[in-house]
Amino acid sequence: MSHQTLLRYNLTSRDHRNIPKRQTSESMLPSIVGLRSVSLRQKKINLQLSVINLRFLVFCFLFTILLTSLHSLEISGKIVNDQNLPLENVIITTESKTAISNRSGFFDLDQVRENEKIKIHKIGFEELEFFADKIPQKIILKKKAIEISGMEVVEERFKQVLTETSNKIVIKVEKKSENNAADILKETPGIYIQGVDLPGERKTVSLLGHKSKHTLILLDGIPLNPSGQDFDLSTIPAEIIDNIEIIKNNAQFGSGSMAGIININTKKSDGRFSLKTGQKIGSFGLSKTYANLSISNRYFYSYLYAAHNSTNNDFLFNNQSGLENNLKNNDKSVQDLDFSIGLNSFPMEIEYGFDIQKFFRKYLSPENITIYDNSKLEGSTNRHKIHLKKEFSKINLISNLFYFKDRSSYDNTESSWFQILNHHFRNSRGIDTKVSFKKEIITFDLGTSYKYEDFASENETNPNANIEKKYRENYAGSGNVKFTKDFFPFTSDLILSSRIEKHNNFGNFMTYRFDTDTKFDTFITLIIGGSFGTGFTVPSFYDLYWNDGQAHGNEDLKSESSNGGQVFGKLEWLKNSLKISLHSNTVKNLIHWTRQTDYWRPENIETVNISNFEMDSNFNFFKHFNLGISYLKTIAKNKTKGGDFYNKFLPFIPQYNFQAILKYEIKNFSIKIMHTKTGKQYTTPDQLSEELVMPEYELTNIDFVYDFPYKNLIFGISGAVNNFFDEDYELYKYMPQPGRNWQVCFEVKYGI
Secondary structure: OOOHHHHHHHHHHHHHOOOOOOOHHHHHHHHHHHHHHHHHHHHHHHHHHHHHHHHHHHHHHHHHHHHHHHOEEEEEEEEEOOOOOEEEOOOOEEOOEEOOOOOEEEEEEEEEEOOOEEEEOOOOOOEEEEEEOOOOOOOEEOOOOEEEEEEEEEOOOOOOOOOOOOOEEEEOOOOOOEEEHHHHHHHOOOOOEEEEOOOOOOOOOEEEOOHHHHHHEEEEEEEEEOOOOOOOOHHHHHHHEEEEEEEEEOOOOOOOOOOOOEEEEEEEOOEEEEEEEEEEHHHEEEEEEEEEEEEOOOOOEEEEEEEEEEEEOOOEEEEOOEEEEEEEOOEEEEEEEEEEEOOOOOOOOEEEEEEEEEEEEOOEEEOOOOOOOOOEEEEEEEEEEEEEEOOOOOOEEEEEEEEEEEEEEEEEEOOOOOEEEEEEEEEEEOOOOOOOEEEEEEEEEEEEEEEEEEEEEEEEEOHHEEEEEEEEEEEEEEEEEEEEEEEOEEEEEEEEEEEEEEEEOOOEEEEEEEEEEEEOOOOOEEEEEEEEEEEEEEOOOHHHHOEEEEEEOOOOOOOOOEEEEEEEEEEOOOOOEEEEEEEEEEEEEEEEEEOOOEEEEEEEEEEEEEEEEEEEEOOOOOEEEEEEEEEEEEEEEOOOOOOOOOOEOOEEEEEEEEEEEEEEOOOOOOEEEEEEEEEEEEEOOOOOOOOHHHEEEEEEEEEEEEEEEOOOOEEEEEEEEEEOOOOOOOEEEEEEEOOOEEEEEEEEEEEE
């Protein structure tokens, strides 16, 4: 065995630590050369092994990713509440990811394993949990009360009465400086408010160019209009309103809903405990003091509101001839008391409420017209309501009972022309009951209703004009079926409604309506839909029986009937929207008051057509800024063939309405600028004289709201300047509107 071989053997078979530490350099040299050769060869082998190991690890890593991608999911969906309204800021979590639903209720998650659990969470709602491969594309969260340190937390009470459709408008009343329901509605596209734009003045609403009496006003689902008449929206204070629902065109709610229905839902509570008081002052002697108290817990909720409002409303104006007139003797005062209480601890929900209002109004009397000098109307309204609701597993039972009592007296005994002292009495009572069944894709409603109404008039100055007590009653049955089909990202709705109504004076009426729409619902939403229906309106007591020196009723009047529909398309993206609608309605036997030789008398117009083009848009291009633009073009013509006024425009209907609202809002402050332009109106059925045409006019209103919270208190100040540029205009001949006017409100709220 050679020396090198022996050395290699010793190095590999014996512990190198046994080699003597002290060796001569000559004796170590062969060993070092041998070690270097072994070391280089070993490094080469180790390097080759490292490359192989690295390639293997990369292969395993890529193979793992491939397997993971084959078994991972991309999940997207929409979260709504049990009323099918989208829920924002819902938290969606997995073991490693979190997402939050946007304003439209949408969310998405990627690279989620099939067997991974996903939790859906939002305070005030039941928490849900799904496996990733089993999660539905549309998730419905149900309300659930929870307790935190003795406090009950639940989703905000947001009551709605009308059937949910894509074409329904819902106005949520929050920070508002308005005085009454009419002031809130005037910002809504397609709505025209008629009446002097001052607190205390009578205001009615026209939908899509129809007469005011063709829009049925509801309060918590109960009709307010006297049969065949319009309703004064200025009598509903803004402070008691929670939200307003609007459905246009032949809504199925009985007489008076040919143009649509507006349902005003009142506040039921304003927190666990809150006390609010406010003082409003303004032009023309305006003074309004109000207060409300709200209590809510798991057993009951209650809301109390009281207010006193007074103003003189005297102002100067320039008529169309450029002459300055004085609107005088126009004092107004109103006192309101509203109360509601609901019980939650009973086997069913029970709610009782009453509204009491006393009013005093002097009527408009321009300086050169003395016929109404010091004329006044005073009286009271008393409304009582009971609401019952019982929820079963999939069936809801709702019943409303009501009793209304109205008294008023008109006094014109100081007039130098003729004297009238007249007393009016109206009572109404009724009940409506609805059973609702909901299961998966179908919702089915069946309802019955009964209403009794009587009217009488006593004329002290002319007993021959007395109207003895007249009454009418009607019975109705209704049905409503809604089909909803989701095939994500599409949702289709079909609603079929019908109503049969029997009036003791006018016979039987059967009406129907169908709505349909399809929604493409992702991060951009496109909705296309339409509706068609029929409606009717019976003549009012005044239309039939009124009899004094200026007006005579007509007992031969026929009931009005209508048929028509609408088509619409709506695009929504982020917080922006654009909607285009076309409406058309044909009215038969339209009741219209016309001037005879020396008095006014109502007559039936055989055929009338009302068509509209409507555009409504809303843009949020910049943070804190919102711009809303709407336009309504109305063509309302007499289509009675062979008549004297065939193809003539109907009087007192603006040919167009344009509205632009710019709003800036940040934290507790908001300011709003509203500019409107109203088209010309004809005042006579023949349109022979341009001098009798009411010209178009433009108005600009500005209002602001600022809240300052401090501990449990919120101090608020709001104000408005109406007719900012002091425009001179009239709605009717000798019916002037006020110039620039202002109001400011100071408010304090304590709440826990």
